[in-house]
Amino acid sequence: MAEEEIMKKLKDSVINLDKDAAKEAAEEALKVGIDPLDAMKRGLYAGLKEVCDHYEETVFITDMLLASDAFYSGAEVLKAKIDKAKMQKKGIGVLGVIEGDVHDLGKNMLKYLLEAEGFEIHDLGFNVRVGKFIEEAHRLDADLILVSVMLSSKFPTIEKIVDLARENELKAKIMVGGGPVTEEIAKKYGADGWALTAPQAVKEALKLVEKSKY
Amino acid sequence: MTPMERILGLISRKKLDRIPVFPFVSAAAAKVRGLDYGEYAKKPDVFLRCQIEAQQLIGYDAITAMPDLCVEAQGFGAKIIYPSDNAAYPDPYNPVLKSADDYRHIGELFSWDKAERMNNQLQVIRTVRKELPGLMIGGFTIGPIGLISRLRNINELVRDFVHHPDKIHEACEIVTEIQIEYIEKQLEAGARTIMVPVVLAEREIMSKQMWEELDAPYQKRIADFVSSKGGIYAVHTCGRGPYFDLLIKWLHPLLIQNAHLPDGIATEEEMVEKYSKKLLLLGYLSVSQLAWMNPTEIMEECKRQIGVFGKARSGYFLGASCEYPPYASLYNAMAVVKAARVYGANFKAGVGANCEEE
């Protein structure tokens, strides 16, 4: 099968939320000698991006989660063969749901999209202590600390993370998001970045990492 | 007017002394006795005392029999965690339904004898009815998929929506019957209203088509049952873009409580224009506002809301779009009631405040 045809198959498998088709197409890509990194980017990721681009109008949580599942099922196959040296990391992020909060659906979605974009994400799970964000960001010399907050009672905890990161002179920029968090709230508690949805968060993360280089 | 007269008066479009208020004080009521929330949520007599005293202190018009959203989950065997400063939730590390194959056995998990929290809720309704007949007390069920979402990891549940809809249907069939029985008991105990959160019918969560296939038929059975028994059926929504059109088409609620603008609606005025002929509105103070504004700001915001929503044709309750944040000061609840007295006096559905007609 021609390369472009397989690329289309990879892309469509994600758009069609079809895990099995993604895996199959990835195996085919390897068989005919397509560069796995290229298959990931131009195939699977292109599909995921298309799903995300429509999130605001016609795509739902259910679709996003299943598109991510399809992406991962193909990516698993390709990853094993990707030359690590060639993989360009966009940045390192520490991600978690704030202390006292167990809502993790949004956090997981963000993780899938950031990883697909090429970030190295360390997922701390939910109900994450303030200190844990800081320790991990320090240990990994992270570029980003991403905090998901679904309970408005936890807004003041954002400030604690921000203060502690500054006290420890971490280079990481702090992004917050999640249902009730508005841009105003993010600013009020001192975060560097905010986004309404996971696809927008990826764009914002890229900008923040870019900025921190200068 | 008594709270009950005010609420029934709003529904029948009579002129009222002031707009009715429902700040949805549930867990926050524990504060009137300075109690730890866990203690309050577990003991029905303590819960009831706090509810009654909070209502008397603050002066709003309806109380709820629901301490949090895990009342039914306990009856199905979920381990409930009671934080000292927030509403209870099921243990996220140990969901009751571990795989999609467990759905069909969901009925075996439940028994009325074990359902201590559901029985407590019934006892609360019975007592209020007997001791405080002038007060409106609302009953509640979390709805079939709402309950399932407390028993299964939510990430897996969303996958099941697509991969195993048949298994979810099987579970919904069983759960709906149990919930209808629960509603019947609440109505018999004296609840006049039954509120059901229908949180999947939202723009952010799932498509209209998926909601109609997955959730709507069971929610409809519940809605029809409440109406057939003469109860007031009310819907609670909380996410962005609730599908008001579908909720009306399938469920015919008398009232919808919402935190965000309905799907396809751009402004608050448009929401009033398009939907207030068909239903009563309840809201629109957000959890964040109640938690983080000061009482003066709350009064201002209430004034603004009475101005916009007061014109709702079928009527409007000033209130919280969701449960009053348990960690927030009760001053804000008092400010809401004060705003109703100051800015919502002589209120009539369709006209608003300062109505001069009789």
Ligand code: B12
């Ligand atoms: C599912 C759910 C639950 C599940 C959670 C299961 C789980 N593992 O996640 C359960 C049943 C356990 C639960 C429990 C509770 N919940 Co709850 N829950 C919800 C519900 C219905 C959906 C949340 C959700 O998953 N949304 C979908 C995801 C994808 O959206 P999202 O998280 O906003 O994420 C998107 C963006 O915000 C962004 N994003 C997310 N994180 C981040 C991070 C960064 C850095 C960035 C940039 C962007 C970003 O990307 C995502 C995709 O676009 C909402 C109501 C609603 N409709 O929103 C209530 C809601 C969040 N819950 C609420 C409450 C109060 C509770 C409870 C206290 C009890 C209760 N009343 O139910 C407990 C608290 C438990 C605890 N300690 O955390 C309130 C919060 C109110 C508030 N503003 O404070 C809500 C809004 C409902 C309500 N109105 O009462 N809940």
